[in-house]
Amino acid sequence: MSLPLEGIKVLDLSRYLPGPLATQILADFGAEVIKIEDRKGELGRFLPPMIDDTSARFYAVNRNKKSMGLDLKQSEGKEIFKKLVAEADIIVDQFRPDVMSKLGLGYETLKEINPRIIYCIITGYGLTGPMRDAAGHDINYLNISGITELLGTKEGPPAMSGVQIADTAGGSLYSVIAILLALAAREKTGKGQLCDVAMMDGALSLLSYTIGEWSGGGNLPKRGNELLTGGYATYNNYECKDGKYVSLGAVEAKFWASFCKKIGKEEYIPLQMDITRQPELEASIQSIMLTKTRDEWVEFFADSDICFTPVLTLDEMAQHPQVLAREMIHTLPDFQGSGKDLVCTGVPIKLSETPGEAKMVFAKTGQHTDEVLAGLGYSTSQIEQLRKDGVV
Incomplete structure (x- = not known):
């Protein structure tokens, strides 16, 4: 060939x-x-x-x-x-x-x-x-x-x-x-x-998407304050009990709803895009994430379709099943x-x-x-x- x-x-x-x-x-x-x-x-x-x-x-x-x-x-x-x-x-x-x-x-x-x-x-x-x-x-x-x-x-x-x-x-x-x-x-x-x-x-x-956000919103994006940069609880990194981290990427409403139900916080579902409530939501979810280790959370959400992944080190990445399957x-x-x-x-x-x-x-x-x-x-x-x- x-x-x-x-x-x-x-x-x-x-x-x-x-x-x-x-x-x-x-x-x-x-x-x-x-x-x-x-x-x-x-x-x-x-x-x-x-x-x-x-x-x-x-x-x-x-x-x-x-x-x-x-x-x-x-x-x-x-x-x-x-x-x-x-x-x-x-x-x-x-x-x-x-x-x-x-x-x-x-x-x-x-x-x-x-x-x-x-x-x-x-x-x-x-x-x-x-x-x-x-x-x-x-x-x-x-x-x-x-x-x-x-x-x-x-x-x-x-x-x-x-x-x-x-x-x-x-x-x-x-x-x-x-x-x-x-x-x-x-x-x-x-x-x-x-x-x-x-x-x-x-x-x-x-920066194409970011510039689009700036153009449409009329305000300069602020570091760590926007939807995709850590300003919202629905799309963020969280520390776990063992000092390692997990990431939640539940931008779509269905993923956010599934996540909230899974952790027993259904009352958070309508607050997903409420900018005034984000500090409260982040703090609450962070406190919950600190109750389990990273791998325990990965196992907890294993059957949930919510865009949830561990934050891996390079040596962990090199052994991940998806990386190996793709011969990367x-x-x-x-x-x-x-x-x-x-x-x-x-x-x-x-x-x-x-x-x-x-x-x-x-x-x-x-x-x-x-x-x-x-x-x-x-x-x-x-x-x-x-x-x-x-x-x-």
């Missing part, structure tokens, strides 16, 4: 998280992804914690890829890259704007070599606007997009997100979407194009003899006819350099000379 992206070649210049996760998704569905790395390896390889000499985080977003060490600052390195571009379909660039252009390898140059090339550049703030060249990280993109101000509890300060929302949802996922859209367009036009993906833009777009966690025991287990996420997109494959193959730095060069027509002696010259 062929995968949907078989025959598509990707040159991956990205590092750390946004680009590597995007290209891993492409690789899982059959694309040939060649990581073009610094000869010593991309910086993400050295980000603690380590498994032997490589970052565990690197393994998490770089399976199913090839690796080529190449110095793009040397003229011979540039020529090799241009030859690769002539045969490639996609380039993923995560440098700041103009870095590749200053090397003489920007989109305008490369599209002359290959008019079908799809060039996806992932930046913090995009290729236009006053912050075009500003440095940033996930926290900064979330701040500017308006997300951070909405994270946290009613009385507390803006909270840090436990995951890199802008990097992954704003950068990785939108890059995959952009690339697939450009591939679809190329089928019609025969031409590639530039995909300008800004992590701030992507993060901001996740892959654990490699004693990975490479390190004494540590490598845990990676599975393929989140389930296709009935051409499902993705998480092969769990990880390339060493420059492992495929000779193979790639030979594919371009370089002889063994030429490859040896390039290595002596520090080009590869």
Whole structure:
């Protein structure tokens, strides 16, 4: 069975998280992804914690890829890259704007070599606007997009997100979407194009429902005070007797009614959306939740259709029956003899006819350099000379 992206070649210049996760998704569905790395390896390889000499985080977003060490600052390195571009379909660039252009390898140059090339550049703030060249990280993109101000509890300060929302949802996922859209367009036009993906833009777009709430209500949403952010008893987290937590997501009236009946508080049913009674309802439900442990409550509501779940830690999540059934966690025991287990996420997109494959193959730095060069027509002696010259 062929995968949907078989025959598509990707040159991956990205590092750390946004680009590597995007290209891993492409690789899982059959694309040939060649990581073009610094000869010593991309910086993400050295980000603690380590498994032997490589970052565990690197393994998490770089399976199913090839690796080529190449110095793009040397003229011979540039020529090799241009030859690769002539045969490639996609380039993923995560440098700041103009870095590749200053090397003489920007989109305008490369599209002359290959008019079908799809060039996806992932930046913090995009290729236009006053912050075009500003440095940033996930926290900064979330701040500017308006997300951070909405994270946290009613009385507390803006909270840090436990995951890199802008990097992954704003950068990785939108890059995959952009690339697939450009591939679809190329089928019609025969031409590639530039995909300008800004992590701030992507993060901001996740606020669609929240902005709708703001527009319709006329008031700025307040941290921890709205229906879906902890302001109502019907949609909230509650601490249990053992210090662990459960979540109630009973937004619909039928779920709320079932919950209230189950805990013996039918008088709360008509008060679900009464904003003036929410502090009272929350306090009452919280006191009830403190009478049992988290798992006792999960068992208590096991037969109730009310959107009630435990708040799990990562190790608990990795063993949850639903996660296992969906093959969303892959654990490699004693990975490479390190004494540590490598845990990676599975393929989140389930296709009935051409499902993705998480092969769990990880390339060493420059492992495929000779193979790639030979594919371009370089002889063994030429490859040896390039290595002596520090080009590869």
